[in-house]
Amino acid sequence: MHRSVTAGAAAAALLALSACSSSGSSGSSGSSSPAASASASSAVTGTVTVFAAASLKNTFTQIGKMFEDAHPGTKVVFNFGGSDTLAASIVNGAPADVFASASLATMRTVTDKGDAAGTPTVFVGNGLEIAVQPGNPLHITELQGLANPSVKVVLCAKTVPCGAAAQTALAAGNVTVTPVSYEQDVTATLTEVGLGEADAGLVYQTDVKGAAGKVDGVNFPEAACAINKYPIVTLAHPSR
Structure with missing residues (x-):
């Protein structure tokens, strides 16, 4: 100061x-x-x-x-x-x-x-949403959709809050995901989806809203178990 x-x-x-x-x-x-x-x-x-x-x-x-x-x-x-x-x-x-x-x-x-x-x-x-490509071309409508091996998923690193929340939500839904990468923070995770490097990612609702159309958001009930x-x-x- x-x-x-x-x-x-x-x-x-x-x-x-x-x-x-x-x-x-x-x-x-x-x-x-x-x-x-x-x-x-x-x-x-x-x-x-x-x-x-x-x-x-x-x-x-x-x-x-x-x-x-x-x-x-x-x-x-x-x-x-x-x-x-x-x-x-x-x-x-x-x-x-x-x-x-x-x-x-x-x-x-x-x-x-x-x-x-x-x-x-x-x-x-802040709660989680599934960030997907605009228009949701893969028609992901639930958390279980991220378990599809053909869907490229990106998550925040497990040591950061968005990553910990993602793990809590996935456990609540009994969903196993093998991500293509773990990113250092939620901004990097969202960017991967926005650039088309990933099909979907778990990020905060506020990040989807702030992305201004670069991604769409999919709500899922398990997010209620992981409010940060x-x-x-x-x-x-x-x-x-």
Whole structure:
């Protein structure tokens, strides 16, 4: 964090991001107390660095611009990626002000090491969809369709939240899938489908929506067993 930023700048960013992003995402809603709202409205300047899960890129980029417009003299810098990679960077000393993870387990990596300056707040939930080629040419209508060996499936790596959620959903449906690749985060997984390198992939509902027609989405009931909760927190070693 730039030295001119007040101590409340990261907290203000956290509140703005969590409150706004929850209104446009799937699964839950967020709220803030009067005291928190007062903190968020305090004058802040400088740079706020936010490490955030790749699945938050579209929404957080918009919110960052809104925050800058609401607080002249501020700049929000994002580092988007797999939650496990971001958490590892934070515990290894990477400077950042706010961390938004795609799972509670990944957030615990940071809090258990004492790298959080506050208590994480769950601000939204996100469920899975099957991303398919536009028009769904293979007519995939259920999770079991991914077990067909002629369907090229791509999944997130098992160590990242979208991958863990995919494994939970597949287990719930008793579906065995042999993917053509495991990708480092949900953005890379979606890209493989969008480019035609894969026929289908398990990604978040918000990613399908944000793809703006580059893929179609197929809902499936087992997704209800794998809703990821997204926590956000200010960090103990801010950027400079």
